Amino acid sequence: MEVRHATAPDQIPGSTTDWLRSRFLVEDLFAPGEVRLVYSHEDRIVVGGALGRAALPNPDALRAGHFLERRELGAVNVGDGPGTVTVDGTPYELGPKECLYVGRGSREVAFDGAFYLVSTAAHADHPTALSTLADAEPVRLGGPEGSNDRTIYKHVHAKGVQSCQLVLGVTVLEPGSMWNTMPCHTHERRTEVYFYFGLPAGQRVIHLMGRPDETRNLVVADRQAVVSPPWSVHCGFGTQAYSFVWAMGGENQAYDDMEPVAIGELR
Numbered sequence: 412m413e414v415r416h417a418t419a420p421d422q423i424p425g426s427t428t429d430w431l432r433s434r435f436l437v438e439d440l441f442a443p444g445e446v447r448l449v450y451s452h453e454d455r456i457v458v459g460g461a462l463g464r465a466a467l468p469n470p471d472a473l474r475a476g477h478f479l480e481r482r483e484l485g486a487v488n489v490g491d492g493p494g495t496v497t498v499d500g501t502p503y504e505l506g507p508k509e510c511l512y513v514g515r516g517s518r519e520v521a522f523d524g525a526f527y528l529v530s531t532a533a534h535a536d537h538p539t540a541l542s543t544l545a546d547a548e549p550v551r552l553g554g555p556e557g558s559n560d561r562t563i564y565k566h567v568h569a570k571g572v573q574s575c576q577l578v579l580g581v582t583v584l585e586p587g588s589m590w591n592t593m594p595c596h597t598h599e600r601r602t603e604v605y606f607y608f609g610l611p612a613g614q615r616v617i618h619l620m621g622r623p624d625e626t627r628n629l630v631v632a633d634r635q636a637v638v639s640p641p642w643s644v645h646c647g648f649g650t651q652a653y654s655f656v657w658a659m660g661g662e663n664q665a666y667d668d669m670e671p672v673a674i675g676e677l678r
């Protein structure tokens with residue numbers, strides 16, 4: 412497991428493309444038969460990828476008896492077909508874009524498929540729960556005039572699957588729509604990670620990050636993640652339509668607790 416230290420906004424002016432990518436972009440999460448993990452000190456969020464048949468390891472850096480001893484986990488099927496997550500002997504079948512929340516205290520977690528993983532620190536046990544696309548109360552936002560016609564599926568949130576601090580959903584853009592999260596925002600009380608998937612090979616998402624008045628861009632390929640510290644905007648446009656998993660950890664779980672940024676304020 413790679414461990415990344417937290418960052419500060421005053422590191423952004425003068426930063427190089429390579430430095431930005433090494434701190435904020437997570438590139439290689441998927442290898443057949445492996446679970447790959449990156450631990451970010453931004454709200455202690457761990458992100459990962461599981462491909463094929465693989466079990467959740469217990470990295471030394473956690474100093475835990477097992478991965479979920481003091482953590483909770485969301486696993487989203489980012490493949491094109493069904494996949495299975497088995498938790499302490501109980502199998503759960505997930506369709507594409509569906510999510511399994513795995514509660515603190517679960518010991519053995521195994522995957523069969525293509526899963527994106529997000530884990531946050533947890534102080535209480537919540538039941539392991541499947542959230543299907545129908546459970547996620549889809550909300551249609553945007554429209555063709557803003558090239559941002561998209562559907563937001565909320566899986567783990569205050570009114571859905573319960574958790575300690577994890578909030579997680581999937582946003583799907585309609586063909587011909589390119590922009591996510593515009594107008595954009597920050598949320599001072601939470602870190603958010605975007606994981607882009609379903610982007611055709613050779614296409615890219617241009618992801619904007621940084622303080623609203625000092626933005627930078629990251630060029631992101633399919634199945635890559637971007638960590639947004641509380642001071643950073645997070646939005647982007649694709650060269651074709653795509654989907655992404657958004658997940659947050661931090662001080663509260665209020666999805667709408669954000670500082671909106673007017674488009675004209677961006678620099």
Ligand SMILES: O=C[C@H](O)[C@@H](O)CC(=O)C(=O)O
Pocket residue numbers: 561563580581582591592593603645657666669
């Ligand atoms: O804090 C909330 C997150 O940034 C996302 O839910 C935004 C998003 O999915 C979108 O506008 O497309």
Ligand SMILES: [Zn+2]
Pocket residue numbers: 596597598603645669
């Ligand atoms: Zn956000």
